[in-house]
Amino acid sequence: MSRTLTAAVTALALAGVAAAPAIAQTRKSIQAPAKPLTLKARGSFYVGGESAEATAAELGIGVADRVTINQMYVEFMEPVGRAKLPIILVHGAGLSGKSYDTTPDGRAGWFEYMARQGHPTYVIDQVGRARSGFNHITLNRRLLGEAAAAQPAANPTAVPGGVGGPGGPRGAAFRFGEQYGVWTNFRFGPKPGEAFQDEQFPVEAVGELAKQSIPDLSSLVPQPNPTLKNLADLAVDLDGAVLLGHSQSGAFPMETALVNASGLRALVAVEPGGCRPSYTDAQIATLAKVPTLILFGDHLPNDTGMGPNSVTWQNRYDGCAAYAARIKAAGGKIELIKTTDLGIRGNSHMLMQDRNSDRIADIILKWVDANARKAG
């Protein structure tokens, strides 16, 4: 066991929480909801995608063939009863749509909670990850040694001010580790294994969040990121939707609005990795037409533990405050809220998994009810 790990386990023991591997989620540990869930429809499909031709070596399967790349996986639940506005939930860096399903401590996530509140709810996997896959032709070319020299510096984030990781060797894959990438960076506490007194994240189940952390191949995703057009197309297909992004995808609602805002009834950014500071006045004018909510949690100045160049969540909040000021100056409707502004303490970066995740969802849904544009 490494010294770091030993220290972390000791810290965990001191903090009175078990080390991650001791808490294994099972089917039996997942709470049965009080009321059955009745769905008019549910399922999954893909949005977008383009054909690409690949050689046998590039495909790795012994025969040249055509594959589809840049498609986006979507799963959905549509409750019975009069449908409210659809909501599309987008996960952050190093994660998948699983972020929004059953929480690490076994409660219903926002996917199910929002559906139970009457909203047809859509969860995606970003292009470059999970069930959306990634362009492995590019990856295999790198492994074959072609194109490696011509490879530009990797940038794992589609949005400046995002997670800011270096993107891995030759830009292949990156992933958040459990002690710094998650514990300190996601503000569970001041150092690995030590939780804030008022921490809302269920830290005893941090090992379950660690399992949700999967390799992120955003560095292989072309620019502009096809996820943005796919999201715009999905919102149009749904005849209008609220688009909610988180962390690395926190600014995706805005970026998507700049691709095509016609399907977007409201933009919600939950703890965005950054609000882009460089929008033109024309872009701001477009963005000001769609009501926007930006929501942050608690303990924003906490040291991320991600190295001397990493920015704090307070820095990110400040950047979003500057963005909100520009939108307001352009006559737009925008709210920038910290949960602490509402008297709620201890929320982490993973608000959709915090113990009070239902309450946070209620804040968002209440704002949506009051502010989302009507169709057309």
Add this chain to the structure above:
Amino acid sequence: MSRTLTAAVTALALAGVAAAPAIAQTRKSIQAPAKPLTLKARGSFYVGGESAEATAAELGIGVADRVTINQMYVEFMEPVGRAKLPIILVHGAGLSGKSYDTTPDGRAGWFEYMARQGHPTYVIDQVGRARSGFNHITLNRRLLGEAAAAQPAANPTAVPGGVGGPGGPRGAAFRFGEQYGVWTNFRFGPKPGEAFQDEQFPVEAVGELAKQSIPDLSSLVPQPNPTLKNLADLAVDLDGAVLLGHSQSGAFPMETALVNASGLRALVAVEPGGCRPSYTDAQIATLAKVPTLILFGDHLPNDTGMGPNSVTWQNRYDGCAAYAARIKAAGGKIELIKTTDLGIRGNSHMLMQDRNSDRIADIILKWVDANARKAG
């Protein structure tokens, strides 16, 4: 446009089906079921996983940290009413659990259909793919140039007689293409774009299946494949389950039984990539204790189009016949069926997506009702 692609498009036109990109699935194209679906519980969780320490360079995130590897994503739906035996569905090579959800032509897949028939139904993503992620530390090491020289020949399949692909350069990733990997290999017709007269796969929606095809990093998965122990553990957690594998995972039910058969009430292999011929008599004795169904479709001798070394599905069927004979000789209960034995024509390799997928599910569920072992 390449000559191959032009030929395929011409063939598609001749066959009276549109080229793949013309059929884009949307939310609106997905059929609403006649009856709402009422669930006692639903959600997702991970089974298994181990901690691994990685350097900053290996992680690609600027700080050394601990990550979890080899965990298995599981999603489930548990219907209301008296619960029948749980069923666990495992996807094949180059695919994810999405195989079992909404079909390419917009009908409910086996995930929902089996839940509607009263079975708590569990769908997994194999370790090495999709929401289970993969060990990108190994991948990043290869990209960094370390360990590349020591790299053994890649084998993308956990089970001999599986898909038989070469596994990509340095064993990184492989993926099925749409024309050969899917069309001919999955027996939609004798050549790309040309469907069998009686074909059951909804070939007009082949582009949607192409989107489900994602990079397969099975070559990074250690041996023994952690998916097997994870499946065994899941079956025990469920107090007994039917385990169903398909294609590359077709023999996973048997392999899982050899890890721990105590949770397995029945083994179902749908078009297994191969039945392992090399089991010892002791292993056969263990396997003979669990009722087994092996199911194949139609047009088995079709040329796979995957090159001169590829084996036909008839070869694979024959291998399973030899396996079934050994199980029977050991006193086991096993059925090896071709859908054509039941007078059903035209089923492809993707029986869970064929137009008659409900009917095929009924055949399996009827066999389960009649044969699955009772608990304990």
